[in-house]
Amino acid sequence: MASSNSIPASTLGEIRAAQRADGLAAVLAIGTANPPHCVPQGDYPDYYFRVTQSDHLTHLKPTFAKLCRIPGVERRFFYHTEELLSAQPDMSLEARLEIVAAAAPELAASAAAKAIAEWGRTAADITHLVVTTNAGAHAPGTDVRLVSLLGLRHDVCRTALQLNGCAAGSAALRLAKDFAENNRGARVLVVCVELTVAVFRGPVESDTFDTLISQALFGDGAGAAIVAADPDARERPLFNMVAASQAVIPDTEHVPRMHLGSGGIDWNISNGLPRLAAGIIERCLLDALGDQLTTVVGGVVDWNDLFWAVHPGSGGMLERIGKALRLAPEKLAASRTVVREYGNMLGATVIFVLDEVRRRRINPEGAGAGAGLNEEWGVMIGFGPGFTVEAMLLHAAT
Incomplete structure (x- = not known):
């Protein structure tokens, strides 16, 4: 027997x-920011061994120079400078975390302020962060x-994600869609x-191609x-967020892997990661978004009928994914531009790519014929530890 004070199902x-909102979520504005310190990738091998006082490790220099040529990166931005590194040669975990605690909110606020300005409303109108x-x-x-740097309201609903790797940006946008x-x-x-x-760390005697990848690829943003x-x-x-998914590929917990230790965050990024991503990407997309895709494109999916906002990882990753999906080269031009100009900025990278697609x-003008600029539907992809694939079906607003 129902309780006399129960709420009727119709009322619930x-x-x-x-x-609930009536419509789909959409990206309304985008902002990006980088620290001022920039190092050209061609200069980075000499710079890296000099600032880490590791010129004596001559056997590693050719390997690292080769690594710096592979990713398709031309420059990277960093908060840490040679002067900062010289002032703290031991770079303990405590010292690293103090630097991050002071600098990360300022850089984050710079990007957020640009997005808010483009949006056209006030920071006090933000309900979720x-x-x-x-x-x-x-x-x-x-x-x-x-909250204080941007002037957000004190009751803004905050959610913080830590150590999600390169998939962090896509995961955050998926959560934002739900909110x-x-x-x-x-x-x-x-x-x-x-x-x-x-x-960031200096090279050690036991380093290999795989263990040095992160030092040759990552940048700040x-x-x-x-x-x-x-x-x-x-x-x-700008972009309607139609459907989102996350998938963990079985038996891939070993790559990529990251953990916080006494020397900072240590990454294990296998040189075989691009091959792994290419081998599963089409099946992941069809499993996650297949029903929606066949509905909107009207039958068999041709990946070249879509625009693409792919977390680049590296130039090698993009090359493998492009071949796996049989994409025309220009389809991944936005991702190539971002990794060339900034390197891999982990979770922030996919937002830079989305901004480049929008631009x-x-x-x-200058984007090239057949670049997918008129395509109505598109896919955003992020990759992370696990091996995790985040995917989102987007609809470009007119």
Whole structure:
């Protein structure tokens, strides 16, 4: 027998309907930022051995120089400078975390302020904050500092993601989609900030090609996005977020792998990772997004009919994925541009790629024929430890 004070199912349904947005979430604005210190990739091998006082490890120099040529990177940005490294030669874990604690919120705020300015509303209108980083390990962290740095309201709902690797940006956008669609009127600020001082270390005698990959590839940056459903007349959607998924590939827990130790964050990135990604990417996309894709494209999926915002990882990763999906070279041009100009900025990278896709669609001059700038539907992909694949089906707003 029902309790006399129970709420009727019809009333619960009405309450639920009132809590949820009516439409899909959309990316409304994007902002990016990098530290001012830039090192050309061609100069980096000599720079790396000099600043780590490792010129005596001559047997590793050819290997590292080869690594720096492979990723398709032309330059990278860093918060840590030669002067900072000289001032703290031991670079203990405590010293690294202190640097991150001070610098990460400032860089994150710079990217977020650009996104908020493009959005056109005030920071006080933000209801949810999602912050990701692979650098920090402290609480309160960057999410709390952003509240005061940006002037967010004190009751903003904060979510912090740590050590999600390169998939962090895609995971944060997936969460933002859920927050926006399940909280009527929500305005979600996503911020991904990466400082590689937590990863940076000098070479050691036992280093190999695989153990030095992270030193040749990663750079610093922050990306931010505003996400909301049911935009008002002042807001201009960039990309509608149609469907999102996450998949962990069985028996791949060993690659890539990362852990926080006394010397900072240690990465194990196998040289075989691009081959692994290429071998599973098409099946992952079909399993996760196949039903939606066949509906919107009207039958058999031709990957070249879509635009692409792929976390680049490296030039080698993009080459393998392009071949696996039988993509025309220009389809991954946005990802190649980002990895060339900035390196791999871990979780922040996919937001830079999304911004580059947006820029090419708005200003196609010089983007190249057949670059997919007029395609209505697209896919965003992120990769992370596990081996984890994050995928999202996007619809470009007109």
